[in-house]
Amino acid sequence: MNWNLNESLRKSAEKYPNRNAITFENKNITYSELFSQVECVASNLVNEGIKSGDKVALILGNCPEFVISYYGIICAGGVVVPVNPIFTKDEISYILSNSQAKAVIANFTLEPIIDSIKLELNQIEMLYYVGSKKAEFNWEQLIVNKSKNNENPLIMSEDLAVILYTSGTTGRPKGAMLSHRNMASNAESIAKLVEFKEDDRMLAALPMFHVFSMTVCINTTIMSGANIVIVQKFNPIEVIHTIFNEKVTLFAGVPTMYNFLLQLKDYSAEYFASMRVCLSGGASMPVELLQRFEEKYKTIIAEGFGLSETAPVTAFNPIKGIRKIGSVGVDIPGVTNKVVDKFGNEVPRGEIGELIVKGPNVMIGYLGMPVATAKAIKNNWFYTGDLARMDNDGYIYIVDRIKDMIIVNGYNVYPREVEEVIYQHPAIVEVAVLGITDKDYGEIVKAFVVSNDESITEDDILHFCKDKLAKYKLPKQIEFKKELPKNSTGKILKRALNVEQVKVN
Template identity: 60%
Template sequence: MGYNLNENLKRSASNFPESIAYIFRDKSATYQELNQKVDRLAAGLFVQGIRKGDGVALILGNSPEFLIAFYGILRLGAFVVPINPLYTQGEINYFLDNSQAKAVIAHVSVEPKLSEVKKQLENLKLVIYTEANDQESTWEHLMETSINVYESPYIDEEDLAVILYTSGTTGKPKGAMLTHRNLGSNADSISKLLELDVNDRIVAVLPMFHVFCMTVCLNAPIACGATVLIQPKFSPHDVVSTIREKKATVFAGVPTMYSFINQLPEAIAEDCQSIRMCISGGASIPAELLHKFENKFNVSILEGYGLSETAPLVAINPLKGTRKPGSIGLNIPAVQSKVVDEFGKELPRGEVGELVVQGPNVMKGYLGMPEATSAAFNDGWFYTGDLATMDEEGYIYIVDRKKDIIIVGGYNVYPREVEEVLYQHPAVVEAAVIGVPDREYGESVKAFVAVEDEQITMNDIIQFCQDKLVKYKLPKRVEFFKELPKNSTGKILRRELRELTEVK
């Protein structure tokens, strides 16, 4: 039958019926209970007319409802469209229209936006709120359905499981079509690489609508009967308390989260003594931050790399064996990658080119966008848009996004290289670098920083960088922020910084 997320849950419910599947505040459920809840939700959707091949959107924060709905939709052979509840009405309209979703399961806080959207979309037949709402079907009503009303259909590993919308830096967001094989193979690789088992407790504080959390904190743990510790939103204090009180064994986060936890004065190494590994992804973690965090909490951070289109993991530093700070590690099982020039020719080790990927985790394509799909693939390889280099042992180093390169007087400047230096400054908490127009050199480097010490000046920062960077890589200007703009996963948004610069 191949990879099948639905079967993974059934197997864990059969093998570990009494093991705790999730803990959320004061609620918890065993695998047997979770499986029954998933059955009831699938039956409720079936009675409301949802069938195999239909799309159901989830506009929910981190909650047991997200987990139950995600697997309930898959059990019907339908596909999930995860949407950030903070998106605007226009963005939600676009995702629902583009995916042709027939139903939405949402938190009641989204109701004002959804009631307008529903009037405009003929395809949208059903809106379910997880909390009481007078006009619509409710979660409770759905969960009361007898599970005998339907029979779970045959699900092939090539069936569509999830459509993930990638943030469109140019044009409209694209819907990456991920199959059961894409997501299932990735969950399988992660659970093997991280040696996850029934005794593990994984903190799920990354947004569940994002592929990093979906695979690392939901699908991989559920495939091996581990416990998911659901956190509704990120707070450094709450995360440290959860790790300490619930004896978490695995924490996955983005660099910003590690930075905030590291700054928590009351947090000490003993709080994290149950943790056997941390995972960082979503953006490159500055080497300085990685060392500070590891030294403070006496834990190891495994840096990895992935994309929505690759379900998501491509490479990660090994749990056992050599970890190379600054590197995203080695290819995961069954996934291949190489570094190529602009003609698609593989480059010698150590040279910088575009990272291309091949494997069972690579998406089917972009929904309804044949041109964008064919532009992303060449000769069976997916082009990531990231510039990378690979060392003799196969460890991959992401240099930067292809489109983020700054060209100063004909010289390439990779923002990440400058950011790594900025993070070494003791007062710098966050840093990002972009290229701005320059009459003499075409472009120059501009830095944006958030600092702990308000007395720090632009000259202090530039002087600090002078010993560590060649002249053309030095920031010409530095702008100070209380906090840099970020997306829902905590990734710093260079795009917004560019727009701010253009407005000025």
């Protein structure tokens, strides 16, 4: 099968020309209009010198221009390199240099940064700024007229489509190379699993430069002929009003987003009346949070699992059938998950091991990093670095990241287990647990908590936990914070807490 992201758009444009593809700030773009603009971008990029395999950096927030540029680059045979627009100059410069980006499409607010980077990097030939007043570099020139006498290249399933830079916990981020097969097959699996229909309305509040949004909110929605309802960035009040006013049927978010929506006091289930299902990924969803959210808004959250390297989804709870709260579900169509020991042998059901993944969604490899690629992909299986267990029905339970496991006096402590217990306390809004070096025990458990009750004490939390956790799992230190550090998708950054802790020590 020839999986091709651009073909997905073309087919939807032919089938549903007058349906809305994008809704943004009370304006609509139909599939016919979207495809026409994408073809203009593609033909003008080819005319400017973009060839098959050339990298084009896309440094935009959530907006129609992101979607149009994304498909335009792909249609031209180029490779999309999405970059977080709030990155520093050094972070952007590294990605542009490492990917050898030939062109950049960015928001006009980044002109000073990108212009200075261009002086340092010889390979950048073209710059286009969305919202720029400079005619020379204005993105608008790409969609005004379709360049003549340019034929778009033939795109094959194995051709590179996207390079996603994974946030490096140590050292520089790695560029995960994803083919059309990787991206389109994953979108197809999600469309089947969630039973996407052309009358669905998917809210895109997750950052579009992130793979979760790219696959679930953009590619799957476009493939299904459905409507992407875009909000520029996640704001809980704006999001809940958009869901209500636009009659949104599908919402994809990370647990922190659901937590913020849960904290809204003046909103009830009527605001989610149109919602068919909510999807959660990006980080493990605390069971207590899921149950409270579903109770308040009378909707269901289906939790799944994925990584940048797997385009991203590998498992999801079924929308119809048995949903096991606390699990990330079962294999999505066409993908196989397995739990193995350190030698790569499958462990008995119920035992903890490393989760590995095989399927058409597994990346080609890391850009320019053959050693890291060989370490991550063995015999076509991608080793996730996540500890998990699988029950007799094939449902997967993420235990923790291998590197996050805490060893207290020889005993294994999984931070998520401790977090789940602390989350059950009614005064706790957020919690992150990690291991702190200790001269007597090797490591001890420390909890960073955000509370909605200023009177709560460390002893209150310990007393709450002591009947629910073995003594060695109890936090030896608890630090109260006003908020926990998060990345652009809202995922709690434990490594930032680790850095803070090292500085304190």
